[in-house]
Amino acid sequence: DTAVSQTPKYLVTQMGNDKSIKCEQNLGHDTMYWYKQDSKKFLKIMFSYNNKELIINETVPNRFSPKSPDKAHLNLHINSLELGDSAVYFCASSPSPWDVPYGYTFGSGTRLTVV
Amino acid sequence: QKEVEQNSGPLSVPEGAIASLNCTYSDRGSQSFFWYRQYSGKSPELIMSIYSNGDKEDGRFTAQLNKASQYVSLLIRDSQPSDSATYLCAVKVRRSGGYNKLIFGAGTRLAVHP
Numbered sequence: 001d002t003a004v005s006q007t008p009k010y011l012v013t014q015m016g017n018d019k020s021i022k023c024e025q026n027l028g029h030d031t032m033y034w035y036k037q038d039s040k041k042f043l044k045i046m047f048s049y050n051n052k053e054l055i056i057n058e059t060v061p062n063r064f065s066p067k068s069p070d071k072a073h074l075n076l077h078i079n080s081l082e083l084g085d086s087a088v089y090f091c092a093s094s095p096s097p098w099d100v101p102y103g104y105t106f107g108s109g110t111r112l113t114v115v
Numbered sequence: 116q117k118e119v120e121q122n123s124g125p126l127s128v129p130e131g132a133i134a135s136l137n138c139t140y141s142d143r144g145s146q147s148f149f150w151y152r153q154y155s156g157k158s159p160e161l162i163m164s165i166y167s168n169g170d171k172e173d174g175r176f177t178a179q180l181n182k183a184s185q186y187v188s189l190l191i192r193d194s195q196p197s198d199s200a201t202y203l204c205a206v207k208v209r210r211s212g213g214y215n216k217l218i219f220g221a222g223t224r225l226a227v228h229p
Contacts (some may be wrong), residue, residue: 020148055214097214103149106158
């Protein structure tokens with residue numbers, strides 16, 4: 001049983017297109033996250049939702065819009081894709097946004113390539 | 116200054132040696148610290164967490180924390196070729212609203228050669 005699953009695993013698309021990435025977790029966690037890992041492997045937080053409420057919104061272009069229909073699902077929609085959006089996008093989850101001792105559990109990632 | 120800093124490496128060690136990975140952080144209020152391992156093309160995997168000053172051991176891994184120096188390290192004893200990966204240091208920082216978020220360093224690439 002996969003704890004945090006993302007689809008699709010690979011996404012190749014043309015500039016200007018709109019695409020979505022889906023994430024689901026079966027850990028019973030309240031909090032989910034989107035991270036972006038660029039070509040230099042730097043992992044940067046983008047958004048966080050706690051029980052369907054947006055709680056962290058980093059400096060991300062408004063072409064990126066997260067949505068959480070319930071606490072087990074977090075999707076990421078990207079409009080008007082640009083070359084610079086090419087990266088690996090990771091979904092992650094944790095028990096709560098206030099806890100101190102727990103790390104995050106990551107999904108397998110979605111490699112987005114914009115051509 | 117970056118919030119979490121690591122030497123990008125590569126750190127090359129012979130099989131059986133001790134690999135020492137270091138990390139510094141800028142937020143003095145940080146309370147919890149994590150080491151993730153990431154194999155090429157895979158997702159980050161949590162291998163160690165530490166919250167108190169001192170050492171914490173788990174098998175071949177030892178995490179060390181010095182809050183006064185804002186320094187975290189990971190020691191891997193008896194290094195194996197299968198330990199070759201990028202090791203990410205992560206620090207949990209508190210932001211407005213009381214929410215915590217995990218900030219990562221850029222990672223140190225470890226290569227263990229036979």
